[in-house]
Amino acid sequence: MYKYDNYDQQMVDARVEEFRDQARRRLEGKLTEDQFKPLRLMNGLYLQLHAYMLRVAIPYGTLNSEQMIALGDIADKYDRGYGHFTTRQNLQYNWIKLEDAADILADLAKVEMHAIQTSGNCIRNISSDHFAGAAHDELVDPRPYAELLRQWSSFHPEFTYLPRKFKIAVIAAEKDRAAMRLHDIGIQIVKNDAKDGGSEIGARFFVGGGMGRTPMVAPMIRDFVPLDQLITYAEACLRVYNRYGRRDNKYKARIKILVHELGKDEYTRQVEEEFAHLLKQGVEPPREELERIKPYFSDPAFEDGPKSVDRSDPDFAVWVDRNTHRHKHDSYVSAVISLKPVGGIPGDATGEQMRLMARLAKQYSFDELRIMHTQNVVLPHVKIGDLHALWTELEAAGLGSPNMDTIEDMIACPGLDYCSLANARSIPLAQRISERFDASGKTSKLGELKLKISGCINACGHHHAGHIGILGVDRKGVENYQLSLGGSEAEDVSLAKITGPGFTEDGVIEAVDTVTNVYLANKQGEERFLDTYRRIGMEPFKEALYG
Amino acid sequence: MDNPLGTSPDDVQFRFRDDEVADHGTVTVDACCEQTNATAVRIEPGDDARVLLPHLDRIALVEVNFPTFGDGRGYSAARILREEGYTGELRAVGDVGIDQLSHMRRCGFDAFAPDTPLDEEDAKRAFATWENVYQHAVDTRGGARRTIPELRHE
Numbered sequence: 001m002y003k004y005d006n007y008d009q010q011m012v013d014a015r016v017e018e019f020r021d022q023a024r025r026r027l028e029g030k031l032t033e034d035q036f037k038p039l040r041l042m043n044g045l046y047l048q049l050h051a052y053m054l055r056v057a058i059p060y061g062t063l064n065s066e067q068m069i070a071l072g073d074i075a076d077k078y079d080r081g082y083g084h085f086t087t088r089q090n091l092q093y094n095w096i097k098l099e100d101a102a103d104i105l106a107d108l109a110k111v112e113m114h115a116i117q118t119s120g121n122c123i124r125n126i127s128s129d130h131f132a133g134a135a136h137d138e139l140v141d142p143r144p145y146a147e148l149l150r151q152w153s154s155f156h157p158e159f160t161y162l163p164r165k166f167k168i169a170v171i172a173a174e175k176d177r178a179a180m181r182l183h184d185i186g187i188q189i190v191k192n193d194a195k196d197g198g199s200e201i202g203a204r205f206f207v208g209g210g211m212g213r214t215p216m217v218a219p220m221i222r223d224f225v226p227l228d229q230l231i232t233y234a235e236a237c238l239r240v241y242n243r244y245g246r247r248d249n250k251y252k253a254r255i256k257i258l259v260h261e262l263g264k265d266e267y268t269r270q271v272e273e274e275f276a277h278l279l280k281q282g283v284e285p286p287r288e289e290l291e292r293i294k295p296y297f298s299d300p301a302f303e304d305g306p307k308s309v310d311r312s313d314p315d316f317a318v319w320v321d322r323n324t325h326r327h328k329h330d331s332y333v334s335a336v337i338s339l340k341p342v343g344g345i346p347g348d349a350t351g352e353q354m355r356l357m358a359r360l361a362k363q364y365s366f367d368e369l370r371i372m373h374t375q376n377v378v379l380p381h382v383k384i385g386d387l388h389a390l391w392t393e394l395e396a397a398g399l400g401s402p403n404m405d406t407i408e409d410m411i412a413c414p415g416l417d418y419c420s421l422a423n424a425r426s427i428p429l430a431q432r433i434s435e436r437f438d439a440s441g442k443t444s445k446l447g448e449l450k451l452k453i454s455g456c457i458n459a460c461g462h463h464h465a466g467h468i469g470i471l472g473v474d475r476k477g478v479e480n481y482q483l484s485l486g487g488s489e490a491e492d493v494s495l496a497k498i499t500g501p502g503f504t505e506d507g508v509i510e511a512v513d514t515v516t517n518v519y520l521a522n523k524q525g526e527e528r529f530l531d532t533y534r535r536i537g538m539e540p541f542k543e544a545l546y547g
Numbered sequence: 548m549d550n551p552l553g554t555s556p557d558d559v560q561f562r563f564r565d566d567e568v569a570d571h572g573t574v575t576v577d578a579c580c581e582q583t584n585a586t587a588v589r590i591e592p593g594d595d596a597r598v599l600l601p602h603l604d605r606i607a608l609v610e611v612n613f614p615t616f617g618d619g620r621g622y623s624a625a626r627i628l629r630e631e632g633y634t635g636e637l638r639a640v641g642d643v644g645i646d647q648l649s650h651m652r653r654c655g656f657d658a659f660a661p662d663t664p665l666d667e668e669d670a671k672r673a674f675a676t677w678e679n680v681y682q683h684a685v686d687t688r689g690g691a692r693r694t695i696p697e698l699r700h701e
Contacts, residue, residue, distance in 0.1 A: 007679055007695045018676055021669075022646065030666065031644075038617060039646055121617070151681045151696070157653035158626055158684065161619025231682075242623050247592075281630050283683040285696035292699060 001064055001368055002147050002296045004112045011154065012114050019043050020102045042122060042160070044115030045101055049420050052096040054104060055118040060128035060146040060170070061089030061371040063113075065358035068369055070111040072354030078104055083354070085339060085347040087411060087462060088167070089127050089371040090118060094418050116154060121162045123153035123238070127169045129177045130372040133297055134334045134380040136326045140201060142172035142189050144293045145230065148285065149187075152231050159238050163245035164253035166238070167210075179373060179489035181218045182209045182465060184255045185237060192224050202226050207237055207267070208259030211459035215495045216256040221268040229275075232284045236275035240267065300366040305331040306385040316391050318444075319402035324387070331384055335365075337377040337394060338401040338409065342438040343431050346412045347375030356397050364390050374411055376404065407442075407449045407516070408434040411462050415455030415472065416479075422455035424472025424479035425505075429453055432509055446516055449529045450488075465489035467530045468515060469496040470508060481508035485515065485541060486533045497538060500546055511545055518544045554610060554640050558660040561670060562636075563652075569608035569636050579606070589640075596624035603633050611656070613641035622654045629655035629685040645669045649676040655685035 004012070019039075026036040044055040056071065063071075071091055075083045078100050079093040086092055096104070108114055118125055126146045133141040149168060153159070159166070169178045172189035180186035186206035194200045202224045209218030225233045241255045244262075259267045307330050311317040324333040337357060339347050349357070357377055361369045364386050365379035372378060382390060394400040403409045410433065413419065415426030430453055437443045452466030456473075463469030469484040480502040487496030503511050518541050519529045533541070556568040571587035579588040580598060587608035590596055599606065609628060611621040625637055638658040639651050645665055652674060679695050686692050693701070 005699070007698065010678060011681070011695075014676060014678065018646075021672065025645070025669065030669070035616075035644060035646075121619075154681055155650075155677065156682055157650035157680075158622045159619070160650055161617050161622070239623055243595075243620055247618055247620075277630070281683070281688075285682075285694065286700050288700040289696040 001062055002059075002143075002293065008151075009109075009112070012109050012112070012116070015043070015114065015116055015155070016102070016105045016109050019105060023098075023102055038120055040101075042117060042120035043101075043105065044118035045096070045098075046119060047420070048094065048418055050418070051094065052098055052101065053418070054093045054096045054101060054115055055086070056091045056093070056108060056113060056115050057118045057125040058089050058091060058113075058371050059150050060126055060132065060143050061130050061373075062132075062143065063369050063371070064367050065362040065369070067111045067113055068354050068358035068361065070107065070113065072351035072358065074104055074107060075351035075354065081352075082348050082350045084345075084414065085349065085371050085375045085377070087373045087375065087460065088118075088125055089130070089373055090125055091371070092414075094414070119165075120160075121164050121166075122160050123156060123162075123166045123168065126150050126153070127167070127178055127183075127373060129171045129173060130370040130378050131177060131325055131334050131380065132172070132370075133299070134325075134327050134332075135173060135175075135177075136328045137175055138173040138328075139191055140172050140189055141297045142170045143297050144290060145172075145187070145189055145203070145227075146170040147293050147296075148231065148290055149234065152234070152285070159242055162238075162242055163247045164250065164255075166241075166255065168234075174491060176489070176491040176493070179462070179465060179493075181206050181493045182211055182215075182462075182489055183218065184208070184210060185234065186218050190224065200226070203230050203233070205233065205237070207271075208256040208264075210254050210256045211462060211464050212254065213251060213457045213459070214254075214256065215459065215464040216260060217493050217495065218256070219259070219264040221264060221271060227290065228284060228287050229279065230284075232278050233271075233275055235283055236271045236278050239274050239278075240270045244270075299329075300368075300381060302329045302332060302381070303383075305383050307331055309384060309387055313388075315395075315402075316388060319391055319400060320387060322402040322406070323404045324382075327381065329381075332381050333384055333387070335379045335382045335387065335390060336372070336404045337379065337399050338403055339376050339399075340403055340409050340434065341398055341401050342408065343435045345427050346410055346430050349377075353397060353399060356393070357399070360390060360393060374409060376409070403443065405448045405450065406444070407437050407446055407451050407468075407512075410434070410451040410453060411466075412453040413455050413461035415453075415461075419455065419460075421458055422472065423457075423474035424455050424481065426453045426455040426461055426472060429470065429472075429481070429505060429508070432505075433512060436509060436513070442516065445520065447528060449516070451512070452487075462489060463487070464495050465493075466496055467528070467533070468512060470512075473502065475502065479505060481505065483508060483511050483515070483545070485538065486530065488530060492530075499538065499542055514544050515541050554638065554660040558640075559638065559658050560661060560664055561648075561659040561674075563657040564636060566636075568658075571608060573608065573610050590621065590624050592618050592620040594624070596627045597631075599628070600631050603628075603631065603635075606633070607635045608638060609633065609635065610638045610640050610660075613639060613643055613647075616642045616644055616647055622650065625651070625654045625656055626685055629688070645673045648673040653677075653680065653684040653686050
């Protein structure tokens, strides 16, 4: 895992001091709330419905047990004993007092953490594959590249007042576990055939994806950027956006609108022109820097051991089948700790649970944890021989739900229970759906089924990318829910389509049940819900819902 | 001539140059390209700084206007002018606050004329915010300042 050196620590400490100074000037009346707002936002501090919310950055979703313990302790000390893991692999505290904010940032800085650029119209926390460095199918570990981008994008002097927020994801496998093409910039590390007959690693750039009120899948604008030009190319993409992205309407200000309005070819032409100019300016970090970063992510000392588990306990066998992911070392797996207990709040964990996960990471996973964009936690390197002991502890703590990628493993935004933007509640809906499907025993029959719920059009719950998506809207003062089908955030990326008129809260739960019945009745072979939908189309679902 | 556009030398609160303060009325980017004797120009957020490139030799002052501090186009304009070799005064004017100073300085601004005068002590601290920096900008050009990745590999 990456370790700060003195320079990194100095940057974070400087930012904490800067924020203290800003808070002081706000209190002295030298800054108006209008002037202070973007500054506190760039430190992750939002004013929500009931309190301040603080969003802590977890770069590319990787953290160690000491950091997880600190997050748990902050939850107990400054919040109400819990935190909420988000779709950007971050953590949010929902009940923060403004006067505690600088102290929390100082506590975070002690364990090499911060809330820098987790909000505001700047480059946000870089996200990545939660199985990075562990997955059997990756080309290389994408995190050194994400770390290079993290440093470049931190306090970037030219790109701090962009037209709108800017999100970057980096992956290095054909399987996309980071919703890469639904980002402002999605980068896939790929291998190219070099001229000398060998091969070289480079970066494929996708630009202009996103969800929100105008969902778009990012088109590819460059199939191969050499690694010693990676930062320069990103800089060119950002500069064109900073200069020409729309600023007249915040709903049209994301880069996806610029790429769409200019057209992919014209945007690409402008980027290439800027890139040619920037190549002459020498803005790329020295190549040695990437080589310095890489060893921080090298493999821990894997040992050979058992390659299979004793399946005599059926509950354990189900959990292994559902919640583990194939590792590049055949004596290990990555184990997913579900934060989706039946009837629970998706992504929430108590301080106590965080400390437990930290201890388990130390004991079973080389001191490392990951946050998934699906709001779960991963222990990336667990010995197959240790799985039963791990599962037993998770079960005892209510963290053993065997539901990864099932309908119970839903993404839900905080919704109207917390968020000042929301039109409808998401959490109670998520709770009721998981209870219903668990009680009916249907969850396992449905297999992989990604349900995603957003409480407003801003789509924090990724409803456009759900095999089944639910969008909460306000209809004449009453919460109403639109259903959509056929989205995917993975390598088979697609945007979901709305089924038709919306439903009440009770109605949309029935509707989800109905569409799953259509799937089960039409399913062929090993088809997932998404595959069946793609084969038979919307009509049979519509017929069942409205016919 | 009455000049409704530019700031006067008196409005310049911070300056990091030793030469005389340019005291020319600024003209718009379009006018600057047409008037072959114009020596001072004012860039508005929507202007393309690159149209000035053929005329940089005769320009002594470029004002970049920030009507609101949240509109960051001026940072790119400034950096592009410096990258293209402009060495005259680059003045940030308008809604320029304490918290923009360090980034503006890094992007090549060497004079500041904020609409509302800033606290001198706060400004001094702000200009010194970053002892070191991660990425290249105007302040690192020609090795004038080493970035953190460069310092790590010296």
